[in-house]
Amino acid sequence: MSSYYELIPDASNLIESQRSVGYTFETAIADIIDNSVSALAEKVDVFFDNQQKYVLILDDGYGMSKKELLQAMRYGSKSVSDVRAKGDLGRFGLGLKMATFSQCRKLTVISIKEDEVSGAIWDLDVVKSNMAWTVQVLDDKEIENTIKFDELTKLKSGTIVIWEKFDKLEQHANFMANFDEVLERTEDHLSLVFHRYLQEKKLIITFNDREIDFVDPFFTDNKATQPKSPDVILESIRNVKIDVKPYIIPYQKRLTQKERHMLKKYEHNQLSPGLYIYxxxxxxxxxxxxxxVRPNELANLAKIQIDIPNTIDDLWEIDVKKSQLVIPRSLRTQLRNIITKSIGESEKVYKHRGIKRNKDNLQYVFNRIEKESKVSYHLNIENPLIKQLQDNLQDSDNRLFLALLKQIEEHLPIESIQYDMASDREIEKQNESDDKVYEEIMLLINNQTSKESKKLLLNSLKYSEVYSKKTALLARIESELND
Ligand SMILES: Nc1ncnc2c1ncn2[C@@H]1O[C@H](COP(=O)(O)OP(=O)(O)O)[C@@H](O)[C@H]1O
Ligand SMILES: [Mg+2]
Structure with missing residues (x-):
């Protein structure tokens, strides 16, 4: 007869093996704040210190009793099949632990609920040396000595989560610069993923006591944004309603200076057209x-907001990080219909302006636009020089600048050029010297603050009509940037 033997996993090996599941610093922090939001927090304070090397998240949510805290520290503290509260952002009962250890080796949690104060620590070095799933439970004195504990005691209930021992970040030569950069990215990420909470003032997030702003991908405050009529689609397997709301967003030209700045910050195509799933x-x-749908230049202005509840996570195959999902088969046709309709709208906006017909994939100084049987030439506002200038200008100067561009555009001496071409006279092209071009490119590049954005910009210049042939020069600048 067979017998049963309990095979307890090796704690340290198992935890270590799960550390690289694909969280980034910013998605990991967002996962911790998800817990605060699920605990109905209205204020989440993020504190960090690159000297003492910690990140701390303090919330005024409903907190945990000692028993609940220990349960929360457990891997798989809740089952996927547990019924969740309507606003619960959790999923597997793993986020707190896995998000933390994807970034560091020590997790401290202190919580207050109904005058009961409790605290516990997971430290991967302790787990390793004890060779067991041992969590450290703190006594009152140890709790009182925790960073920012006095801030927590000012609240009726709430929770502190502290990350320490950043082994991965510390491998980098310049920890401080790296830490600061990572936190900047985190702020941008939170401004975007929680933007509806922030916008509706249901949640305040601060970074070292400074309130962070929201980033609205639909630019709903801009009068040029066109919200389309909302749709509801029915998910037939679970009989759940899903709200869909398409937006046609404004052209770059019609964005305010603040909005353009925002777009610039999210340069890695982060605010691209497409579905926005909440x-x-x-x-x-x-x-x-x-x-x-096939990505289509004409869909460039469509963004579609989709609201799903937390009761059909399995259909969307939502992963631990809550960042990967698959659109359920039962919804694809309905969604495709809505998208096609809004792309149609986006298309109309474009058609109205005519269709760009350039010879190749280069960014030209002038775009040649065909509309019906007519042709016109327009200055290409995607030109990096124009873009940067626009970002640096105040709104009033920017209007002047756009007026100037318009004037140049509308008063191209076309007849005169036609006449000269016809009369066999050679039109002289002024060739800029490499030194001049070098200066011009450096001027553009030095306007960028981070090395990363400098590189991105340089890369985009390779595809511009003006600089594409200057390969040697671009290569030289690239190697200078890498030094
Ligand atoms: N900030 C917090 N406030 C109150 N409860 C919390 C907080 N963070 C975590 N918890 C509790 O710990 C549990 C485990 O969290 P987590 O590991 O992130 O899994 P999940 O969010 O999927 O439930 C949560 O379900 C919640 O009960
Ligand atoms: Mg969670």
């Missing part, structure tokens, strides 16, 4: 069409 109003996936 789970319990928290943005989880965005900026692509999920293979529902």
């Amino acid at each position: 789970r319990n109003r928290r943005l989880i996936a965005w900026g692509k069409w999920f293979k529902l």
Whole structure:
């Protein structure tokens, strides 16, 4: 007869093996804040210190009793099949632990609920040396000595989560610069993924006591944004309603200076057109069409907000990080219809302006636009020089600048050029010297603050009509940047 033997996993090996599941620093922090939001927090304070090397998240949510805290520290503290509260952003009962250890080796949690104060620590070095799933439970004195504990005691209930021992970040030569950069990215990420909470003032997030702003991917405050009529689609397997709201967003030209700045910050195509999928109003996936339609230049202005509840996570195959999902088969056709309709709208906006007909994929100084049987030439406002100038200008100067561009555009001496061409006279082209071009490129590049954005810009210059042939020069600048 067979017998049963309990095989307890090796704690340290198992935890270590799960550390690289694909969280980034910013998605990991967002996962911790998801817990605060699920605990009905209205204020979340993020504190960090690159000297003492900690990140701390303090919330005024409903907190945990000692028993609940220990349960929360457990891997798999809740089952996927547990019924969740309507606003709960959790999923597997793993986020707190896995998000933390994806970034560091020590997790401290202190919580207050109904005058009961409790605290516990997971430290991967302790787990390793004890060779067991041992969590350290803190006594009152140890709790009192925790960073920012006095801030927590000012609240009726709430929780502190502290991350320490950043082994991965510390491998980098310049920890401080790296830490600061990572936190900047985190702020941008939170401004976007929680933007609806922030916008509706249901949540305040601060970074070292400074309130962070929201980033609205639909620019709903801009009068040029066109919200389309909302749709509801019915998910037939679970009989759940899903709200869909398409937006046609304005052209770059019609964005305010603040909005353009925002776009610039999210340069990695982060605010691209596409679906914007929210789970319990928290943005989880965005900026692509999920293979529902072919990406199309004409869909460039369409963004579609989709609201899903937390009761059908399994259908969307939502992962631990809540960043990966698959559109359920039962919804694809309905969604495709809505998208096609809004792309049609986006298309109309474009057609109205005519269609760009350039010879190749280069960014030209002038775009040649065909509309019906007519042709016109327009200055290409995607030109990096124009873009940067626009970002640096105040709104009033920017209007002047645009007026100047318009004037140049409308008063191209076309007849005169036609006459000269016809009369066999050679039109002299002024060739800029390499030194001049070098200066011009450096002027552009030095306007960028981070090395990363400098590189991105330099790369985009390779595809511009003006600089594409200057390969040697671009290569030289590239190697200078890498030094
Ligand atoms: N900030 C917090 N406030 C109150 N409870 C919390 C907080 N963070 C975590 N918890 C509790 O710990 C549990 C485990 O969290 P987590 O590991 O992130 O899993 P999940 O969010 O999927 O439930 C949560 O379900 C919640 O009960
Ligand atoms: Mg969670």
